[in-house]
Amino acid sequence: MPVEGPLRRRWPRILALIAVAVLTVLAIFALWAREPVIAAIGRPDPASFDPRQVALGASLARIGNCASCHSVPGGRVYAGGTPIQTPFGTIHGSNITPDPETGIGQWSYEAFARSMREGLGRDGSHLYPAFPYDRLRHTSNADLRALYAFLMTRDAVRAEPPANSLIPPLGWRPVLAGWKLLALPRTAPQGPQPQLGALWERGRYLGEGLAHCASCHSPRGLLQQELRERAYEGGWSDGWYAPPLDATSPAVREWTAERLDAYLRTGLSTAHAAAAGPMGPVAHNLARAPEDDVRALATYYAWTMRDARAARSEPVLPDRGTVAARAHPSGAALFRGACAACHEPGAPMMVAGRPDLRLGSPLHDDNPRNAVQVILQGLEPPVEPHGPYMPAYADTLTDKQIAEVTAYMRARWGSGPDWGNLVEAVADARAENGE
Ligand code: HEC
Ligand code: HEC
Ligand code: HEC
Known part of the structure; x- marks a missing residue:
């Protein structure tokens, strides 16, 4: 190849030109991206x-x-x-x-x-x-x-x-x-505004802005931007699934404003479940916020979930104990040994006003993440020290054991098809938790 010699001699110059071009583009970009400094002040009294x-x-x-x-x-x-x-x-x-x-x-x-x-x-x-x-x-x-x-x-x-x-x-x-x-969206988060009263209006203002409920409860795009046109279709936060807060809510009991108010203020809805994972601190903080503001948030989100299936009719919830134990014998045995004292219907914890496992969304979600996370990480009382508590099993149960007990609970109390490869789901959750 006759050009080889001269081209090889020219390489250093071509590389230098490329480097200069890249640096120029970066410098122009950095200049464009620059924003003014705001002068320092002494700390205000x-x-x-x-x-x-x-x-x-x-x-x-x-x-x-x-x-x-x-x-x-x-x-x-x-x-x-x-x-x-x-x-x-x-x-x-x-x-x-x-x-x-x-x-x-x-x-x-x-x-x-x-x-x-x-x-x-x-x-x-x-x-x-x-x-x-x-x-x-x-x-x-x-x-x-x-x-x-x-x-x-x-x-x-x-x-x-x-x-x-x-x-x-x-x-x-x-x-x-x-x-x-x-x-970054430039416009206000909501479209046409129905006239639904001052409480609803206040709830929308807080929820769509400062309380940023959609930051966790909405899916995100490739750039990790919140997909506003799909707001409240469910999202992810810190390895947990934040379920939908719209018509696709997986809840089996209607989220009325009263129930939401109790959930946000105490971290527990006796018609649903306790607030676990990243929702715990949200409730912990809202418990100390003005009652009217929490009521407003509850009013607004009861409205965003107004067309959910549970709002149309609350299903009769089965307890398929025998069928589930036959399909998942080792999960059933583990449950009897480690979990039944709190979770078997009629157990003292249940009698003390704790919700039935059938009522929470984790066993009805289309993915097993939250059921697995609750078992791995347990549950800290979200608001008051004597609130709902569950020990963490990350160190005492293997991935296979957690997979078996989860499959048993889904079969016994959940809805929807089997979750598939649960051992992998447990390993994924552990990886997200940095274990
Ligand atoms: C979901 C997590 C999250 C929440 C909720 C949050 N922040 Fe932050 N905030 C951050 C992170 C992360 C940074 C640092 C960003 C960076 O370094 O680029 C930050 C930065 C800031 C800064 C800039 C500080 C600096 O030195 O640059 C301010 C001010 C601030 N937050 C105030 C608030 C206030 C007030 C609230 C409540 C209304 C709040 N943040 C809620 C995560 C959060
Ligand atoms: C930091 C992330 C985060 C923020 C912010 C957040 N949530 Fe959540 N939320 C979650 C997660 C994760 C769950 C699932 C927890 C569980 O299964 O116990 C959840 C669960 C819920 C549930 C139960 C849904 C169901 O069907 O089980 C409701 C209702 C809810 N959140 C409402 C809200 C509202 C209203 C706000 C704003 C005031 C809010 N959330 C802010 C992460 C968040
Ligand atoms: C000390 C009592 C206690 C023990 C023991 C216990 N749990 Fe729990 N568990 C709770 C409480 C309280 C909740 C929250 C109540 C709720 O959300 O319905 C909960 C919630 C859950 C949930 C979330 C379901 C939902 O609807 O919110 C799952 C899944 C779960 N437990 C599985 C287990 C498994 C598996 C074991 C045994 C390996 C176990 N638990 C042992 C107290 C306990």
């Missing part, structure tokens, strides 16, 4: 905030579930460091106490409001959408002011969150400008 505004901010922070992502168990509240797993790696919740160096002590209200609306740090850097600003941005100015007053009057805690670990190039924040361009 906590006494300068109106106590009523601070109290309102405290309620709103509970509705916004802020503490769940900005505190670690046993750590100081709002001091950050909380690991949030995403398909692209781990992101940590920031320190949002008013510490000037490691927290938001130097942030003006404008900087705070811009972070909640645009997902930008005070220094203009783009923030990851693991911070649900795509939903929090629908919060009113008055409510953002109250949240700011609340955060700025907390104790300042000096704490630097650990570094994030993300697959390249996602550690480079300017790429998030591209994400925002492609995936």
